[in-house]
Amino acid sequence: MSGALLRIEHLEVRYGDLIGVSDVSLEVPEGSVVALLGSNGGGKTTTLNAIAGLIPVHSGSISFRDEEIAGQKAFAIVRKGLALSPEGWRLFVQQSVENNLMLGATPLHDKSRQATLLERVYEIFPRLKERRNQRAGTMSGGERQMLAVGRALMSDPKLLMLDEPSLGLAPAVVESMYETFGRLHREGLTILLAEQSIELALEVSDFATVLQVGKSVLSGTAAALAEDPQVQKAYLGVD
Numbered sequence: 020m021s022g023a024l025l026r027i028e029h030l031e032v033r034y035g036d037l038i039g040v041s042d043v044s045l046e047v048p049e050g051s052v053v054a055l056l057g058s059n060g061g062g063k064t065t066t067l068n069a070i071a072g073l074i075p076v077h078s079g080s081i082s083f084r085d086e087e088i089a090g091q092k093a094f095a096i097v098r099k100g101l102a103l104s105p106e107g108w109r110l111f112v113q114q115s116v117e118n119n120l121m122l123g124a125t126p127l128h129d130k131s132r133q134a135t136l137l138e139r140v141y142e143i144f145p146r147l148k149e150r151r152n153q154r155a156g157t158m159s160g161g162e163r164q165m166l167a168v169g170r171a172l173m174s175d176p177k178l179l180m181l182d183e184p185s186l187g188l189a190p191a192v193v194e195s196m197y198e199t200f201g202r203l204h205r206e207g208l209t210i211l212l213a214e215q216s217i218e219l220a221l222e223v224s225d226f227a228t229v230l231q232v233g234k235s236v237l238s239g240t241a242a243a244l245a246e247d248p249q250v251q252k253a254y255l256g257v258d
């Protein structure tokens with residue numbers, strides 16, 4: 020197939036005897052923004068963590084740039100160009116902002132690029148530059164979200180996965196965060212975005228996949244899904 024940077028087929032992930040996701044398929048075309056939608060517990064985080072190699076894949080296929088990556092280590096997956104900004108940020112709260120960013124660059128083959136990447140992250144998020152020596156644990160929610168995204172960008176990804184980047188943030192902060200995602204996309208980054216805020220996600224995405232209890236149940240263009248009566252009724256509060 021063509022054009023898909025990332026393709027997931029019939030992904031199943033288990034937590035011991037419990038099913039995390041049972042049958043997720045989706046595609047992320049190169050250069051697109053794809054939204055992964057669904058309510059709490061639908062399987063968005065499980066799917067992103069499995070793609071990133073943070074939890075094992077029970078069955079199914081995850082291919083990135085036409086290479087099977089299911090079962091590979093997280094470090095190796097980042098090296099291939101796939102980075103995750105996780106839900107809850109997972110920062111090293113006792114470490115400085117800059118140390119957290121530099122940790123994101125650990126998988127880079129070419130260490131001489133670290134300084135350029137750091138300057139780019141500081142240009143995208145000037146607030147992080149101002150607070151470069153501050154401990155991450157003293158930052159606000161919005162700043163921690165910037166830091167999580169900045170850390171992911173330090174590995175110079177081709178595809179950036181964002182897990183619930185609006186969660187717990189004030190509307191103005193969310194708006195500015197999404198403006199930044201728009202800029203990153205215009206500059207060539209492909210984005211897979213897990214969001215509970217479906218209206219927001221559909222606004223910025225080209226395509227979307229809806230998960231329900233661990234299964235992908237609907238996929239299509241964001242415009243078509245926004246008009247889909249099932250989506251409108253279940254998620255957008257339209258009768």
Ligand SMILES: Nc1ncnc2c1ncn2[C@@H]1O[C@H](COP(=O)(O)OP(=O)(O)OP(=O)(O)O)[C@@H](O)[C@H]1O
Nearest residue numbers: 034037038039057058059060061062063064065066
């Ligand atoms: N560590 C875990 N151990 C056992 N079950 C888990 C674990 N993490 C997630 N699950 C289960 O896997 C399913 C999918 O959860 P997941 O967190 O991926 O959904 P989600 O769509 O990301 O929801 P949320 O928005 O709450 O993060 C749920 O049934 C959840 O209870």
